Amino acid sequence: MVLYDGAGGAGADWAAQLTAQQAANLASHFGPWTVKPVADYEAGEARQHSALLYFGSSRDSRIPASFLDDVLTSRVPVLWADENLDQLAEHTPWLWRSRYAFRATDPGVSGVNRVDYRGTTLTRETPPGDRGIRTVRVDDPGKAKVLAQAQRPDGSRTPWAVRAANLWYVGESPFDYTSATDRYLAFSDLLGDVLAPAAPVTPAMEERQALVRLEDIGPNADPDQLRDIGTCLHQAGVPFSFGVLPIYIDPHGKANQGEPTSFTLKDRPEVVEALRFLIDHGGTMIMHGVTHQLGALKNPYHGISGEDFEFFLAHQDSRKFVIPDGLVPGTSRQWALDRIDRGLAEFGAAGLPRPQIWEFPHYAAGPLDYEAVGQRFAYRYDNTMNYASSVQGGFPDGNKRADQFYPYGVRDIYGSAVIPESLGNVESTGHNARPPRGPEDIIDAARRTLVVRDGVASFFYHPPLGVDRLHEIVRGIRDLGYEFVRPWDVMR
Numbered sequence: 001m002v003l004y005d006g007a008g009g010a011g012a013d014w015a016a017q018l019t020a021q022q023a024a025n026l027a028s029h030f031g032p033w034t035v036k037p038v039a040d041y042e043a044g045e046a047r048q049h050s051a052l053l054y055f056g057s058s059r060d061s062r063i064p065a066s067f068l069d070d071v072l073t074s075r076v077p078v079l080w081a082d083e084n085l086d087q088l089a090e091h092t093p094w095l096w097r098s099r100y101a102f103r104a105t106d107p108g109v110s111g112v113n114r115v116d117y118r119g120t121t122l123t124r125e126t127p128p129g130d131r132g133i134r135t136v137r138v139d140d141p142g143k144a145k146v147l148a149q150a151q152r153p154d155g156s157r158t159p160w161a162v163r164a165a166n167l168w169y170v171g172e173s174p175f176d177y178t179s180a181t182d183r184y185l186a187f188s189d190l191l192g193d194v195l196a197p198a199a200p201v202t203p204a205m206e207e208r209q210a211l212v213r214l215e216d217i218g219p220n221a222d223p224d225q226l227r228d229i230g231t232c233l234h235q236a237g238v239p240f241s242f243g244v245l246p247i248y249i250d251p252h253g254k255a256n257q258g259e260p261t262s263f264t265l266k267d268r269p270e271v272v273e274a275l276r277f278l279i280d281h282g283g284t285m286i287m288h289g290v291t292h293q294l295g296a297l298k299n300p301y302h303g304i305s306g307e308d309f310e311f312f313l314a315h316q317d318s319r320k321f322v323i324p325d326g327l328v329p330g331t332s333r334q335w336a337l338d339r340i341d342r343g344l345a346e347f348g349a350a351g352l353p354r355p356q357i358w359e360f361p362h363y364a365a366g367p368l369d370y371e372a373v374g375q376r377f378a379y380r381y382d383n384t385m386n387y388a389s390s391v392q393g394g395f396p397d398g399n400k401r402a403d404q405f406y407p408y409g410v411r412d413i414y415g416s417a418v419i420p421e422s423l424g425n426v427e428s429t430g431h432n433a434r435p436p437r438g439p440e441d442i443i444d445a446a447r448r449t450l451v452v453r454d455g456v457a458s459f460f461y462h463p464p465l466g467v468d469r470l471h472e473i474v475r476g477i478r479d480l481g482y483e484f485v486r487p488w489d490v491m492r
C-alpha cells in the first residue's frame with residue numbers, strides 16, 4: 001500500500017500523487033499495490049498489506065494517529081521517505097527511542113551529488129530548486145543501521161537511507177531528476193528489502209540479464225546494414241530485439257529532394273527480407289510506432305518518420321533543444337486504436353508476423369494512447385509517462401506528469417507489462433543540454449545497475465552507427481557478468 005500527503009480527488013496535490021504513482025509502478029515488480037492519501041488511512045489496514053510505503057512531501061501534512069500507531073506497533077515493513085518523520089518520532093517518544101533511535105532533521109542538506117550504496121557510487125543531480133535531503137542523525141547504531149550514505153562535493157556525509165526494526169527511511173523522494181546512474185537505483189533495490197524480504201539480495205551472476213534493442217527501423221532502412229548487424233549479434237550468440245515502424249512518411253520531402261514521399265514495408269521487399277533475416281537470427285520484432293511522426297507537423301524536427309514524435313507534441317526552441325509540449329489535441333483512444341491497426345495491417349500486408357510488443361516513439365504518449373496499446377499488446381518495451389490525472393481523474397494535463405524508467409520489469413499504472421530499458425543509447429552528438437554518450441557511458445551505467453537485485457542491463461542502438469560500437473557495448477556488458485536474453489525472459 002502506497003500512501004501520500006494531501007487529499008484525493010480534484011483538489012489533490014498532483015506532485016505528491018505522481019510520487020506515489022511512480023513508487024507503485026516500481027512496487028509492481030514485487031506484487032500488486034494500492035495507492036491512497038495518508039489522510040484516508042484506516043486503523044488496522046497495515047495488517048491487510050505486506051508492506052506500507054509512505055512519501056512525505058508536505059510539512060503541513062497532519063498524519064492520522066491511526067497510521068502512526070500502526071507503523072510503530074505492528075511488524076509490517078514500512079518504507080518512509082522524505083518529510084514528517086518527526087511526527088512519527090514524537091507520537092510515542094519512549095517507543096521511538098527504544099526501537100528506532102535515529103532522527104531526520106530540518107533544514108536538510110543541499111548539494112548532495114553522490115550516494116554510496118552497497119559498494120557502488122551512484123550519482124545525484126543538483127539542479128536549481130533542488131530541495132536537498134533530510135539530515136539524518138543516528139543515536140544508537142545498534143538499533144539504526146545506515147544502508148546508504150549521501151555525500152557532498154566537499155566530502156561531508158550524512159546517511160541517505162537507514163533501517164531500524166520494521167522501518168526503512170530514505171531522506172528524500174528519489175524520483176526527481178533521475179538518470180541511468182542515479183540513486184534511484186538504490187531506492188529500486190531497497191524496495192526489494194521491504195517488499196520481497198525472502199529473496200536473495202545478491203543473485204547468482206548467471207541470473208544477471210541484459211537486453212539489446214535495435215532502434216528506428218523503417219521501410220527506408222538499409223537492408224545490408226541490417227544483415228550486417230544481425231550477423232554480428234548472431235555470431236556473438238546474442239539474442240536481440242528490433243523496433244520497426246511500418247509506414248515511412250516524409251511530408252515535406254526534406255530527405256527526398258523536396259518531393260513529399262510515403263511508402264510502406266510491402267513496397268520494399270528487400271527490407272522485408274532483411275527483417276525476416278533478423279527474425280531467423282535471434283531477433284524479436286517489436287512495433288515502434290506506426291509512422292514515428294505526426295501528419296505534416298514538424299514535431300519537433302522535419303516530420304520525417306523515425307525522427308519525430310507520433311503520440312505527443314514537441315518543438316525545438318532557439319537553442320535547438322527539444323521542448324515537450326503535451327498531448328495531441330483532438331485525439332482519443334479510438335484515434336490511437338485506428339492508427340495502431342493501420343500499422344498492424346502493414347505488417348500483415350508485407351507477410352511479416354504480427355509484433356507482440358509495442359514501443360512508443362520517444363517513449364512519449366498520453367493516457368488514452370497507453371490504454372489503446374494495452375488493448376492490442378500484452379507488453380510494452382519503453383518508459384512510462386505518468387500523469388497526475390491517472391490517479392485523480394479528469395482530463396490529463398500534459399505538463400503535470402513524471403517520466404519514469406525502470407531497472408526491472410514492472411506492470412505500470414496503465415496495466416501493461418513493461419519490459420525495462422534504462423541504459424539509453426549511443427549519441428554521437430549531445431541532446432538538449434546533455435553531452436554525447438559513448439559505449440563507455442552505457443557500460444558504466446550497466447555496472448551501477450548491478451546494485452539492483454533483478455536489475456536488467458538494457459540499452460538500444462541505431463543500426464546506422466555500424467557494428468564496432470555495438471560489439472564494444474555487448475562485450476563490456478558481458479564482462480560485467482550479464483547474459484543477453486530475449487525481451488520476455490526478463491518478465492517473471
Ligand SMILES: [Zn+2]
Pocket residue numbers: 215216288292306361362
Ligand atoms: Zn524511435
